Amino acid sequence: MKVAAIFGERAAGVVDVPKPTPKEDFALVKVHVVPMCTEYKAFESGRQGHRFGHEATGEVVEAAQPGRVKVGDRVVVQPGYPCGRCSLCLAGEHIHCQSPRDVRQITGSVAGAATFAQYLLKADWLLSPIPDGVSYQQASMACCGLGPTFGAMQQMGVDAHDTILITGLGPV
Template identity: 50%
Template sequence: MKRIVVTGRSQCALEDIDDPRVADNYAKVKIYSAPMCTEFHQFLSGDTGPLGGHEAAGEVVEVGPRATRVKPGDRVVVMPSSGCGVCDLCLSGDHIYCQDKKDPNVICGIETGTTTYTQYCVQQDWLLVPLPDDLSYDYASMACCGLGPAFNANHTMQVSATDTVLVSGLGPVGLGTAAIALYRGARVLGLEVNPYRIQLARDMGVEAIID
């Protein structure tokens, strides 16, 4: 399969590597969309080597013998990180803090497939979230870092139409927070200095932005 490698400052290329294998409750996913999160630091700095990626959306193409929650052909969001799947943290949805994470390299006997800037990746079946047919891969891939923290913040604060929300920093997560707060009917203000982000926020409906 192909994966992305950084070859210099803001420069990338494709290289051929082995396809990942599945085992246990792992599934192999063909990646159709993978947003860029903190990896952009490596891309901009030119720190050469494979460009990671930790979230994506795609189609299940193969499953391990103990994978029962997904099947080939399923459209899914690939959740980041790993977990044991049985501790209180995993069961409550906080698997990223699990203290007994499974290692796909050991379980599947692989050295590839654990990142998402590749053609294929592997993930445990319970960390693959099914997609409705009318949701595109590009939109779905934003469900993790792009919109996940934003959704949780709005949900935890129970933001409603009676609230005014101030978003400090209108980067990807900040814009996601603003979008969800606006959807919930809130008045949204922002703090941002980047002209491009300021314009995006204004186009979305952010009422006032302090730069």
């Protein structure tokens, strides 16, 4: 399969890696849309490798075990490889998990651990269904585009009647 890779400072391209195989609770997702988030920092700095990207939308093409997802499901791919068992994960704060799963240990490869690729592997509980009538492009904003902002507003108890000040020019 094709995967985006960084070769050096401001140098990127496409490389071939083996297509990953899902195991345990992982599913294989054919990637349709990958929004650009903080990946530009890796491109600018020249951090080499082919594990590029952390959020996407796509279609489930294979599941290691039946259950949460099935072949053909349109899904939003949540970022990271959290454990799913710690207090942070159980509280819905899986992006802050301190005990992430090791994709290489589970699947025997890091192929599939990036979203700028034709396919990726993700635990089935990190795949959220895309409602009918919502495009892959629209749904791709569900992770870093809306997720952190929505979570922050919930934590602060902000509602539609509050006035807020947004400062900074971060990636989210």
